[in-house]
Amino acid sequence: MIDALPxxxxxxxxGLLIPLLRGRAQAIAAVILxxxxxxxxxxxxPGSFFHLQxxxxxxxxxxxxxxxxxxGYIFHIAAFLTAVYALNVRDGVQHCSAMVYVGSxxxxxxxxxxITLFIYWELTAVTSVxxxxxxxxxxxFRAGMRYLIIQVGSGVVLLxxxxxxxxxxxxxxxxxxxxxxxxxxxxxxxxxLIFVAFGIKCAFPLLHxxxxxxxPESTPTGTVFLSIFTTKLAIYALARGxxxxxxxxxxxxxxxxxxxxxxxxxxxxxxVLTYSLNNQLGFMVLGIGIGTKMALNGAVSYAxxxxxxxxxxxxxxxxxxxxxxxxxxxELGGLYKSMPLTTAFCMVGAASISAFPFLSGFVTKSxxxxxxxxxxxxxAWLVLLFASAxxxxxxxxxxxxxxFFAHDAGFRVKEAPRPMLVAMAAMALGCVLIGVFPGLLYxxxxxxxxxxxxxTTHVVTQYQLLLFSALAFTVLKVTGIYPAEMRSINLDVDxxxxxxxxxxxxxxxxxxxxxxxxxxxxxxxxxxxxxxxIYRLHGPTGVFARTWNTGAIAFWAVMGLFGFLLLYLxxx
Amino acid sequence: xNEEKKYWLDERRNVNxxxxxxxxxxxxxxxxxxxxxxxxxxxxxxxxxGFFSLYGFIACFGLVLAAKQLRKIVMRDEDYYD
Numbered sequence: 236m237i238d239a240l241p242x243x244x245x246x247x248x249x250g251l252l253i254p255l256l257r258g259r260a261q262a263i264a265a266v267i268l269x270x271x272x273x274x275x276x277x278x279x280x281p282g283s284f285f286h287l288q289x290x291x292x293x294x295x296x297x298x299x300x301x302x303x304x305x306x307g308y309i310f311h312i313a314a315f316l317t318a319v320y321a322l323n324v325r326d327g328v329q330h331c332s333a334m335v336y337v338g339s340x341x342x343x344x345x346x347x348x349x350i351t352l353f354i355y356w357e358l359t360a361v362t363s364v365x366x367x368x369x370x371x372x373x374x375x376f377r378a379g380m381r382y383l384i385i386q387v388g389s390g391v392v393l394l395x396x397x398x399x400x401x402x403x404x405x406x407x408x409x410x411x412x413x414x415x416x417x418x419x420x421x422x423x424x425x426x427x428l429i430f431v432a433f434g435i436k437c438a439f440p441l442l443h444x445x446x447x448x449x450x451p452e453s454t455p456t457g458t459v460f461l462s463i464f465t466t467k468l469a470i471y472a473l474a475r476g477x478x479x480x481x482x483x484x485x486x487x488x489x490x491x492x493x494x495x496x497x498x499x500x501x502x503x504x505x506x507v508l509t510y511s512l513n514n515q516l517g518f519m520v521l522g523i524g525i526g527t528k529m530a531l532n533g534a535v536s537y538a539x540x541x542x543x544x545x546x547x548x549x550x551x552x553x554x555x556x557x558x559x560x561x562x563x564x565x566e567l568g569g570l571y572k573s574m575p576l577t578t579a580f581c582m583v584g585a586a587s588i589s590a591f592p593f594l595s596g597f598v599t600k601s602x603x604x605x606x607x608x609x610x611x612x613x614x615a616w617l618v619l620l621f622a623s624a625x626x627x628x629x630x631x632x633x634x635x636x637x638x639f640f641a642h643d644a645g646f647r648v649k650e651a652p653r654p655m656l657v658a659m660a661a662m663a664l665g666c667v668l669i670g671v672f673p674g675l676l677y678x679x680x681x682x683x684x685x686x687x688x689x690x691t692t693h694v695v696t697q698y699q700l701l702l703f704s705a706l707a708f709t710v711l712k713v714t715g716i717y718p719a720e721m722r723s724i725n726l727d728v729d730x731x732x733x734x735x736x737x738x739x740x741x742x743x744x745x746x747x748x749x750x751x752x753x754x755x756x757x758x759x760x761x762x763x764x765x766x767x768x769i770y771r772l773h774g775p776t777g778v779f780a781r782t783w784n785t786g787a788i789a790f791w792a793v794m795g796l797f798g799f800l801l802l803y804l805x806x807x
Numbered sequence: 808x809n810e811e812k813k814y815w816l817d818e819r820r821n822v823n824x825x826x827x828x829x830x831x832x833x834x835x836x837x838x839x840x841x842x843x844x845x846x847x848x849x850x851x852x853x854x855x856x857g858f859f860s861l862y863g864f865i866a867c868f869g870l871v872l873a874a875k876q877l878r879k880i881v882m883r884d885e886d887y888y889d
Contacts, residue, residue: 374889496874496877500881620862624863627867692846695844699837702836703837704866708867711867718878723885724884
């Protein structure tokens with residue numbers, strides 16, 4: 236019975252029923268639904284199911300293979316743990332929208348054709364915005380609107396791409412879209428549009444600001460949900476449609492590098508994490524761009540590991556926000572005294588994201604770095620190494636340091652609520668498990684893995700990179716060069732549509748107004764003149780308004796005939 | 808509030824212990840490069856002694872200095888967009 240439904244539908248339908256429940260039952264339902272969904276996944280056999288006919292095209296609603304299954308598994312695990320994290324939340328809107336959102340993301344991951352993908356793609360946008368609005372502040376409302384416009388816009392671009400693609404190839408199948416040469420410039424318009432749509436959701440450089448703009452405005456629990464699904468869905472879509480696409484190497488490398496500069500100076504620690512997320516996606520994008528089996532394994536496994544440790548970091552910051560009412564580095568500090576467990580879990584997440592040996596980041600990210608080097612991409616590899624040091628700097632050190640250590644800001648709050656602690660403990664355990672037993676994760680990757688992360692060279696060089704990064708931080712801090720956390724915001728690309736464009740439109744409107752006035756003056760003067768002429772000719776005293784008597788007309792007619800007679804006689 | 812527990816890290820002395828501990832660990836880990844333990848690396852420069860240590864240090868140092876400059880361009884008041 237349970238396998239008669241497309242994956243994701245249990246979460247979507249169940250999520251829609253949540254508003255019928257009351258009180259704690261809503262939160263409990265949100266914990267149970269991912270368990271049911273996961274049970275369904277375990278029963279799925281590889282293959283294509285649910286073929287529907289749409290006009291002349293056949294839709295494949297469900298396609299199960301190793302790539303979709305990895306994402307299916309981790310989406311359910313993450314949804315379950317985040318729902319546990321949110322057990323104390325008494326807001327049906329959040330539970331309902333979170334479950335429908337997760338279900339849509341799962342559905343998209345199993346979509347076998349582009350139309351099904353498009354439908355789920357838009358559904359993730361429309362449902363997730365409620366998690367932003369759930370903060371119920373004016374700021375969150377506005378950020379949510381911007382988020383919605385961009386996300387739905389990505390769907391519209393996707394649809395346009397699909398239409399072009401189908402009319403060119405006649406195929407709706409969602410398989411590898413990029414040609415064997417891996418060059419975007421030789422791809423069709425449709426494929427390029429689909430690429431851009433994926434790029435928006437994946438927060439490619441310049442297409443990224445929606446991420447930093449919207450996620451930190453959500454609730455403590457909502458941000459955790461958001462951080463997991465939308466961007467990883469985009470990673471899945473890229474891995475499916477664009478493996479080995481040349482330009483992804485440079486896009487990915489840029490993505491790993493530029494957000495870390497912003498992360499260093501950002502004050503809102505949840506926003507620091509969104510920059511960190513952006514940087515992490517860069518590693519995955521680059522792996523997909525390299526496109527070898529090992530690199531794709533690396534990208535997918537890194538997405539898997541990232542969902543856990545980045546989720547854990549967002550959870551820790553959510554707990555801090557819940558207890559202290561702020562997530563600003565300038566106002567926090569010394570929280571290890573009152574939230575020791577949260578501190579410990581956060582540090583596990585921070586060490587994992589920094590790829591410390593024996594944690595999940597190390598055994599996954601290194602596959603991407605190794606393949607980058609093996610492919611001879613020297614500059615890209617150096618950028619990745621820089622970004623790895625940078626990740627440690629802003630996610631590994633800055634987040635725990637400014638929230639839990641630094642100067643004591645005087646907060647004496649309670650430790651995070653028990654459901655939050657349980658979820659964070661489970662996430663931290665996940666980081667350690669994958670790190671110590673990487674075979675567990677390697678066994679479910681799309682391609683078979685022949686990789687050994689724990690060589691002496693690898694472990695020692697990684698420790699050197701990380702410890703000397705920590706040394707740099709310490710030296711900068713001790714010497715007072717390190718920039719203090721300040722109450723401030725930093726401009727990013729969203730400045731273009733939040734400030735520049737509105738200002739431009741206003742000034743164009745003003746200019747238009749002035750031109751309009753001028754034009755009105757000129758036109759009305761001309762009209763005046765025309766009116767006067769017409770009035771002179773046709774007015775009461777005008778020449779055309781005079782009445783001529785019939786006698787005069789008869790006289791002129793006779794004269795005309797007489798003239799004609801004269802001509803006739805003369806001509807003879 | 809007077810009987811509030813004193814934490815280990817509240818003492819400046821202990822913070823210094825942590826810092827000197829880090830210096831020591833760095834020295835040990837950095838000096839391992841005197842031994843020829845590196846194998847199966849892809850680029851020749853990876854075999855240079857101290858490559859990863861120096862790269863990590865310079866990367867982070869440079870990152871922070873560059874980010875400080877970036878602040879001059881992009882930093883605004885919190886209510887800038889309101």
